[in-house]
């Protein structure tokens with residue numbers, strides 16, 4: 530799995546909408562890719578902050594902004 534494929538699935542992973550097979554692939558990628566591990570934990574924290582403020586609906590465009598930032602970093606780093 531490439532980083533771009535991982536990042537394409539990160540939303541589904543957050544929503545717990547991935548199959549066991551896909552989850553295993555994602556875990557395999559994570560164990561070998563520090564960049565995506567950091568990305569995942571950053572995304573999780575961001576979502577937790579929103580949820581802790583009882584903002585259950587993420588603001589429009591937040592995911593897109595995260596994606597853009599992540600992909601920009603990924604192009605440099607991996």
Ligand SMILES: [Zn+2]
Nearest residue numbers: 532562564565
């Ligand atoms: Zn990666």
